Amino acid sequence: MHKCLVLLVITAAACGQGDRAQPQQQPSPAGLAHASQADLAREIAEADRLGTWPELQRRWQGQTVRWTVTRQRLLCRSAGDCNVAAFPIQRPARQGWMPELQFAPGQYDVLAGVCGDREACDVTIEGTLRQLEVSAELPTSVQLANVKIVTARS
Amino acid sequence: MTKLIQSLAIAGLTLGAGALTASASSHREAPAIAEDQYVDNTDVYAFISPNNPGNLVIVADYVPLLLPASGPNFYKFSDNARYEIHIDNDGDAVPDIAYRWTFRSQRKNGATFLYNTGPVDSLTSPNLNVTQTYRLEKVNERTRQTTTIMDNVPVAPWNVGSRSFASYEPVALQAVTTARGVTSFAGPRDEPFFVDLHVFDLLGVGGAHTTDGVNVMSLVLEVPITDVASRGTRPVAGASGKTSVVGIYASASRPRVRFLRSGRGHDNFGDFVQVSRLGWPLVNEVIIPLQDKDKYNRTSPRDDVANFGAYILDPEVPKLLNLVLHANCAPTPAMGRLDIVGLLGPNGTKAADLLRININQGQTNNDSHFPNGRALTDDVTDTLLTVACNNGGKVGDGVDANDKPFTASFPYLASPHSGNPPRP
Numbered sequence: 001m002h003k004c005l006v007l008l009v010i011t012a013a014a015c016g017q018g019d020r021a022q023p024q025q026q027p028s029p030a031g032l033a034h035a036s037q038a039d040l041a042r043e044i045a046e047a048d049r050l051g052t053w054p055e056l057q058r059r060w061q062g063q064t065v066r067w068t069v070t071r072q073r074l075l076c077r078s079a080g081d082c083n084v085a086a087f088p089i090q091r092p093a094r095q096g097w098m099p100e101l102q103f104a105p106g107q108y109d110v111l112a113g114v115c116g117d118r119e120a121c122d123v124t125i126e127g128t129l130r131q132l133e134v135s136a137e138l139p140t141s142v143q144l145a146n147v148k149i150v151t152a153r154s
Numbered sequence: 155m156t157k158l159i160q161s162l163a164i165a166g167l168t169l170g171a172g173a174l175t176a177s178a179s180s181h182r183e184a185p186a187i188a189e190d191q192y193v194d195n196t197d198v199y200a201f202i203s204p205n206n207p208g209n210l211v212i213v214a215d216y217v218p219l220l221l222p223a224s225g226p227n228f229y230k231f232s233d234n235a236r237y238e239i240h241i242d243n244d245g246d247a248v249p250d251i252a253y254r255w256t257f258r259s260q261r262k263n264g265a266t267f268l269y270n271t272g273p274v275d276s277l278t279s280p281n282l283n284v285t286q287t288y289r290l291e292k293v294n295e296r297t298r299q300t301t302t303i304m305d306n307v308p309v310a311p312w313n314v315g316s317r318s319f320a321s322y323e324p325v326a327l328q329a330v331t332t333a334r335g336v337t338s339f340a341g342p343r344d345e346p347f348f349v350d351l352h353v354f355d356l357l358g359v360g361g362a363h364t365t366d367g368v369n370v371m372s373l374v375l376e377v378p379i380t381d382v383a384s385r386g387t388r389p390v391a392g393a394s395g396k397t398s399v400v401g402i403y404a405s406a407s408r409p410r411v412r413f414l415r416s417g418r419g420h421d422n423f424g425d426f427v428q429v430s431r432l433g434w435p436l437v438n439e440v441i442i443p444l445q446d447k448d449k450y451n452r453t454s455p456r457d458d459v460a461n462f463g464a465y466i467l468d469p470e471v472p473k474l475l476n477l478v479l480h481a482n483c484a485p486t487p488a489m490g491r492l493d494i495v496g497l498l499g500p501n502g503t504k505a506a507d508l509l510r511i512n513i514n515q516g517q518t519n520n521d522s523h524f525p526n527g528r529a530l531t532d533d534v535t536d537t538l539l540t541v542a543c544n545n546g547g548k549v550g551d552g553v554d555a556n557d558k559p560f561t562a563s564f565p566y567l568a569s570p571h572s573g574n575p576p577r578p
Contacts, residue, residue, distance in 0.1 A: 048445065072467070074495045074505065075459055081504065083459045089468050089490040096446055098463035120489035139449040139461035 032063045037086040041095050044140055053135050066126045066150065069099065071111060073119055076101070079108035084123075086142075099142040101127065110149045124150040180432045181218030181347075183439045184447035187430050192217055192232040193406035195432035196370055197347050198239075200402050200511045201522030201529050203376055204562060208388075210379050210513065211566065212253075213530070214239050214404035217371040219345070223573040226267050228312035229342065230286050231257040231371055236407040236426050239375060240295065243384040245396025245503035247456040249403075251382055252293040253375055254300075255340060257309065259286045270311075270318050277308045277328045285311070290338050292381075304333040310341025313369075315574025323569045330564060337376040337564055344558045344568035345370045346530050347435075350551045361552025367571055373404075374565035379513050391516035399501050401508030403433035403455055428452060433507040434498070434525070435534045441465050455506035458498075466498070466505075467491055471542040475549070483543035494541065497525050530560045530567065 040060060047056045069084040075098070076082035083098040103111070115121040127144035134140050181196045182188040196215040203209035216237065220229050231237065236256055240249035262283050263271060272281035286309040292301045310329040313322045330339050351364035380386050384397040410424030430451050432438070442450045442462055453461055467490030472483035499505030511527030524532040536550030543549045558568035 070489070072490060072492060072495070074492055074499065075463065083463055085464060085467060085490060087464065089488055090486050091468075096442070096462035096465040098459055100460050119492055137449070137452065139446055139453060139457075141457065141460050 032060065032065065035063075035065060037065075037067050037069070037099075040142075041087070044095060044134060047134060048136075051136065056134050057132050060129055061132045063129050064126065065129055065144070066124065067099075068122055068124045070120055070122050071115055073115070073117070076111075079103050082108070084125075095140060097140040097142055099144050101125070101147045102130070102143065102145045104146045104148050107148050114149065126150050180435065180437075180439055184451055185444075186448040187451055190408070190429060192230075193235045193237075193408060193430050194218055195404050195406060195430045196345075197435060198402060198404045198432050198509050198528070199346070199530055200509050200527040202379075202511075202517050202519045202527070204519040204566075205564075206376075207518050208379055209376050210382060210400075210511070211564075212239050212375045212377075212402060213346075213565075213567065214373045214375075215343075215346070215370045216373070216404075216406065219365070220342070220369040220371070222313065222367070222369055222571040223315075224312075225269060225314065225573065228269055228284075228314065228573075229369070229371060230259065230312075231255070231288070231309065231340065232406075233257050233259050233286075234409060234412075234422050237373060237404070238293075238407070239373070239402065239404050241382050242401040242455075242503075242506075242508060243382060243397060245399070245401070245501070247401065247458070247504040247506035247508060248454075249295045250384075252295050253303075253336075253377075254291045254293055255288050255338075255373055256291075257286050257288045257340075259284070261285070269314055273317070274311065274319055274325060275321075276325060277311070282311060285309070288340055290336070292336075303336050304331055304338065307331045307338065307340070310339065312342055313570045313572045315572055316576040317574065319572075322572065326569065335378050335381065339372070339374040339565035341372065342369045342570040343372040343565070344556070344570050346556055346560070346567055348533070348553050348556045349535050350553050353551070359551045363553055363557060366557035369570040372565065372567055374567065376564055383513055389514045391514050393514050394501055396501055396503050398514050399503060399510045399512050401433070401455070401503065401506065401510045403431055403508050405431040428454075431455075433509045435528070436538050437507045440471050441469055443470065455508050456504065458506045459504075463505075466494055469494070469542055471539070472544065475539075475543055481543055481549060482545055482547075484545045491544075493544070497541070500525075531555070 043056050047053050069086055071084050076084060082101045084101060086099055111123060125147050127147035130145035131143040182194065187194045194216060196218045199213040201211050203211050217229055236254055239253045241251045242248060243250045269284045270281050271283050274282045287306050288309060289305045290303045292303055308329050310326040313319060319325060326341060329341055330337065345365050345368045347365055348363065349365055350359040350362045352358045352362050379388050382400055389398045405428050407426035407428045409422035410427050413421045433455060438447055438450045442465060446462065468486045469491060475481035475483050495505050500510055509528055511522060523529050524534050524537055528534065533554050539549045560566055560568055
């Protein structure tokens with residue numbers, strides 16, 4: 001009996017981990033097409049207060065978003081290693097996350113072309129929020145997939 | 155906290171700009187780890203050996219701010235934890251190698267409350283009642299292959315006092331062990347980090363040596379550089395690629411499940427979960443805000459930019475320095491603090507909270523100063539405050555050196571303070 005109980009607890013703990021890692025397959029709710037990263041940040045802060053992490057993840061994960069972000073060359077040096085600043089610098093950094101971009105074919109080259117050698121440049125991108133890690137236990141991380149460059153300016 | 159600081163500023167509180175904010179490098183820096191003292195990383199140091207430029211020395215300190223007179227259960231390492239030093243040798247911020255210490259406690263006589271039952275003059279003394287030993291393993295973190303380097307190695311005892319140890323340090327140094335070209339020490343040492351901890355009294359620093367007189371639990375490792383270099387080859391002098399530096403962080407992990415049984419002690423189950431980590435000094439202390447401090451300790455350096463990058467690009471420290479101490483720090487540039495990002499990712503490596511050190515041929519101990527590694531004597535508080543403030547001037551906490559001199563030979567750290575020093 002005792003061994004069974006131990007096994008149950010360990011299994012439950014392992015399953016809990018798996019649940020967090022699995023993307024939730026939910027129908028896409030309407031209303032996020034024009035939602036900004038500031039909206040997401042606001043909902044994250046709210047979830048931190050209310051514990052509504054699962055609802056937040058279900059609402060946002062899988063959505064296509066169009067955001068203006070800042071690409072710092074040092075932090076986005078290749079198609080396989082690219083994070084961008086979601087918020088303007090000098091805004092109080094209330095959250096630490098920087099979205100990871102996974103580009104649609106050829107789109108990193110487009111980004112590199114329009115930003116050139118500039119240390120930082122602002123770009124408007126469109127992509128799918130493929131993975132959104134939000135919980136009380138782990139830091140927020142955001143992964144945008146199939147990213148396309150919409151506009152860019154220095 | 156911010157409101158308090160604002161209130162102070164409004165009240166007209168001004169402090170000298172030469173004595174600015176600081177905190178212990180990573181001592182009790184996050185809420186969860188403050189409840190689990192034995193696995194709390196405090197500092198990591200890395201430098202080319204002063205005695206053999208072919209060797210790298212790494213120090214990982216744990217268990218912060220220890221009073222020397224802390225009996226009868228003197229401090230030690232946890233028997234239910236893994237203590238690890240991780241090394242990334244190809245610049246991707248993913249560890250390639252780990253050195254792992256695991257500990258086991260013993261006692262000779264359970265019918266006494268005494269740590270030692272008489273004077274102790276060697277590690278094999280029958281009077282040394284409570285002892286601890288360890289196994290040191292090298293782990294290939296890519297393949298998970300594990301090799302035991304040494305086993306049943308003694309931990310240096312606590313410096314109980316002059317009645318127990320007529321001459322403590324020779325006994326402690328018997329714990330220095332070499333096997334397979336690797337030299338290891340585990341045990342108490344004088345706390346090497348120097349700082350004015352009065353920062354937590356509303357930034358009231360002014361040169362007080364608040365970490366003098368306390369001890370810490372140290373793991374010290376000296377290894378051939380070829381043991382940790384990518385492909386086992388030390389880069390040539392002047393090499394500037396990603397493999398010319400190694401990135402180091404230390405961590406502690408606990409078993410995933412702990413069973414407490416009424417009247418029957420406890421058992422541990424499951425794989426190990428990281429509960430603490432540290433690379434650079436002061437990152438989790440003053441870069442990461444309260445809401446993410448525990449989360450930082452649970453994550454890996456490779457995800458630092460994705461998880462915490464915005465805090466690095468626009469750190470809070472210079473704003474507080476300006477607000478409270480009128481330090482005239484430079485505003486964050488519009489593109490963010492790319493200078494700090496560059497320091498966290500030298501030679502094209504991925505930016506991460508790793509203590510990186512150049513391992514090229516020709517590098518010597520004199521080259522090992524923060525942020526290229528970290529020497530025991532480095533005043534990292536002043537260095538980081540100066541970098542953070544970024545106004546061309548030097549800022550610091552007014553504490554510039556350790557209370558005890560460091561030693562020229564392994565394990566390089568100073569002998570721990572005695573729990574009962576000889577009285578005049």
